[in-house]
Amino acid sequence: MTTDMRTRFAATASQLLDEDLSTAVVLADISAQLFTEAAERHPERVVNVGIREQLLVSVGAGLALSGMRPIVHTFNAFLVERAFEQVKLDFGHQDVGGVLVSVGGSYDWPAGGRTHMGPEDVALIDTLPDWSVHVPGHPDEAETLLRHAVAGSGRAYLRLSSQQNASPLPVRAGRFSVVRRGSAATVIAVGPLLDPVLEATRGLELTVLYATTVTPFDGPTLRATLAKPDVVLVEPYLAGTSSRSVSTALEAIPHRVLSLGVRSVEARRYGEPDDHAQLHGLDARGLRARIGDFLAEGPLTS
Amino acid sequence: MTPSQGLPRSTGDTLGYHDLNDLMSLMTGDEKHTVSATSTLDVLWVLYDRILDVTPVSADDPWRDRFYLSKGHGPMAYYAVLAARGFIPVEELRGFGSFDSRLGHHPDRVLVPGVEISSGSLGHGLPLAVGTALGLRAQGIGSRVVCLVGDGELDEGSNAEAIAYAGAAALDALTVVIVDNDSATLGWPGGIEQRFAVEGWHGVRVDGRNHAELELALKQRTSGRPSVVVAEVEKES
Numbered sequence: 001m002t003t004d005m006r007t008r009f010a011a012t013a014s015q016l017l018d019e020d021l022s023t024a025v026v027l028a029d030i031s032a033q034l035f036t037e038a039a040e041r042h043p044e045r046v047v048n049v050g051i052r053e054q055l056l057v058s059v060g061a062g063l064a065l066s067g068m069r070p071i072v073h074t075f076n077a078f079l080v081e082r083a084f085e086q087v088k089l090d091f092g093h094q095d096v097g098g099v100l101v102s103v104g105g106s107y108d109w110p111a112g113g114r115t116h117m118g119p120e121d122v123a124l125i126d127t128l129p130d131w132s133v134h135v136p137g138h139p140d141e142a143e144t145l146l147r148h149a150v151a152g153s154g155r156a157y158l159r160l161s162s163q164q165n166a167s168p169l170p171v172r173a174g175r176f177s178v179v180r181r182g183s184a185a186t187v188i189a190v191g192p193l194l195d196p197v198l199e200a201t202r203g204l205e206l207t208v209l210y211a212t213t214v215t216p217f218d219g220p221t222l223r224a225t226l227a228k229p230d231v232v233l234v235e236p237y238l239a240g241t242s243s244r245s246v247s248t249a250l251e252a253i254p255h256r257v258l259s260l261g262v263r264s265v266e267a268r269r270y271g272e273p274d275d276h277a278q279l280h281g282l283d284a285r286g287l288r289a290r291i292g293d294f295l296a297e298g299p300l301t302s
Numbered sequence: 303m304t305p306s307q308g309l310p311r312s313t314g315d316t317l318g319y320h321d322l323n324d325l326m327s328l329m330t331g332d333e334k335h336t337v338s339a340t341s342t343l344d345v346l347w348v349l350y351d352r353i354l355d356v357t358p359v360s361a362d363d364p365w366r367d368r369f370y371l372s373k374g375h376g377p378m379a380y381y382a383v384l385a386a387r388g389f390i391p392v393e394e395l396r397g398f399g400s401f402d403s404r405l406g407h408h409p410d411r412v413l414v415p416g417v418e419i420s421s422g423s424l425g426h427g428l429p430l431a432v433g434t435a436l437g438l439r440a441q442g443i444g445s446r447v448v449c450l451v452g453d454g455e456l457d458e459g460s461n462a463e464a465i466a467y468a469g470a471a472a473l474d475a476l477t478v479v480i481v482d483n484d485s486a487t488l489g490w491p492g493g494i495e496q497r498f499a500v501e502g503w504h505g506v507r508v509d510g511r512n513h514a515e516l517e518l519a520l521k522q523r524t525s526g527r528p529s530v531v532v533a534e535v536e537k538e539s
Contacts, residue, residue: 016325024436024437024440027434040461043469044436044439045440049463049467050467052463052466052467053462054429054459054460055429055432055460055467057465058426058429058430058432058433058460058464059429059430059432059433059436059467060433061430061433061439062429062430062431062432062433062434062435062436063433063434063436063440064436064437065368065418065419065430065433065437066364066433066434066436066437066438066441066443067364067437067441068437068440068441070433078335085423086426086429086460089423089426090419090426090429090430092445093410093420094411094412094419094420094430095411095412189337259518
């Protein structure tokens with residue numbers, strides 16, 4: 001089944017509604033058209049609250065308080081940023097579980113402008129305890145990670161995007177995949193940036209790890225595969241979001257980290273996602289230039 | 303005489319309305335006339351004494367009635383009622399707000415038996431109650447969800463989202479009690495209950511100190527419509 005992540009999410013969530021009576025999908029108009037059939041089959045477990053994002057998140061948590069497993073969905077800026085206190089208190093402080101699923105990525109619709117760009121979402125979620133964060137790079141991975149998250153009882157954030165890799169990898173929640181091994185630095189490619197990273201690093205003696213769960217951070221795999229303590233983190237959202245996790249994983253050894261991702265700027269530019277990948281240096285050419293400089297610099301010698 | 307003299311010492315005993323002032327004094331150290339002014343006291347007592355189907359034994363039963371105290375500030379009356387009904391030991395009230403106590407100045411559901419939601423930040427309880435009422439309905443559980451909100455707290459826009467949606471969703475398991483002590487800075491021209499009525503809620507205004515009026519209003523439910531009970535109490539001086 002070739003499709004985009006959002007369509008696959010809706011199809012999978014609809015199946016989960018059929019399979020598990022404790023699940024409920026909560027919407028705020030966004031993607032509601034993808035749940036029409038599921039809502040007919042399960043009118044009490046597909047809840048569309050209209051354009052009310054505070055209520056969206058609180059209703060999800062209220063469902064969890066009643067013993068259900070909510071899947072809460074809208075654009076990332078509205079889900080995580082607009083309703084952040086609801087995420088923090090109604091899920092975290094109430095200590096109930098749920099699965100938040102966003103679409104929109106950092107710049108899936110650049111023509112929509114700043115209001116529909118959400119590069120800050122993962123950094124914000126990471127300020128809260130006991131959330132897992134999944135960033136699939138392909139619809140198949142989105143399905144795997146959604147099923148994993150819903151089957152659990154904790155709090156999970158699943159970040160979907162229209163940017164995706166050409167082929168899926170057999171991902172396992174919580175673990176990095178080792179794409180290739182090399183004797184120099186390690187590049188950690190997150191979600192949809194794997195393809196640009198592989199193109200940018202072609203011919204270089206690098207280890208490439210593929211991360212689809214960034215929180216908790218798979219420090220054991222990073223340490224076990226580390227040939228040289230030089231790490232390049234390539235993230236499809238705010239640059240450096242997980243650099244703290246890299247530092248924690250490598251706290252016992254001197255190391256260098258290059259954090260590449262979306263720069264924190266008010267770009268005020270429209271266009272296509274590719275334009276913004278280039279703007280932030282996240283296209284293959286931009287990545288190769290930055291990674292090349294980092295490898296050439298090496299550690300400072302005294 | 304200290305306020306606690308003559309109070310039963312064990313959790314299992316059930317105390318009455320007239321013990322509440324003494325119980326609250328354990329937390330505040332104040333004399334009775336100050337604590338009895340607590341705006342939520344009578345509503346809370348009537349709810350736990352005459353309305354809600356929940357006891358310490360049924361506190362984890364999926365079919366229990368839920369009470370969500372959204373206005374978490376000033377929870378002494380709430381803790382006193384929970385102690386009187388046997389959810390928490392009377393002795394524990396003395397530690398109120400201290401480092402080793404489970405009883406904070408805003409309640410925490412993870413710490414306190416019988417507390418259904420952690421509150422403190424205003425405008426969260428009613429939206430949570432809407433979600434819980436939806437969840438109970440989806441599971442075929444006929445329990446009630448009662449949420450207490452302050453009239454000042456109603457300023458929070460999240461409540462407006464919840465009021466509109468609950469009316470449209472015909473959440474008749476949901477009852478909101480507004481304790482109205484005229485504390486909203488801009489007031490509610492036309493009356494608080496009108497804000498709910500236009501969204502399809504059944505609404506009534508009662509004397510928030512009159513137990514018989516409160517009981518009658520809180521027992522009433524209208525099929526297909528959520529209910530609001532505005533409990534009017536004296537303005538704080």
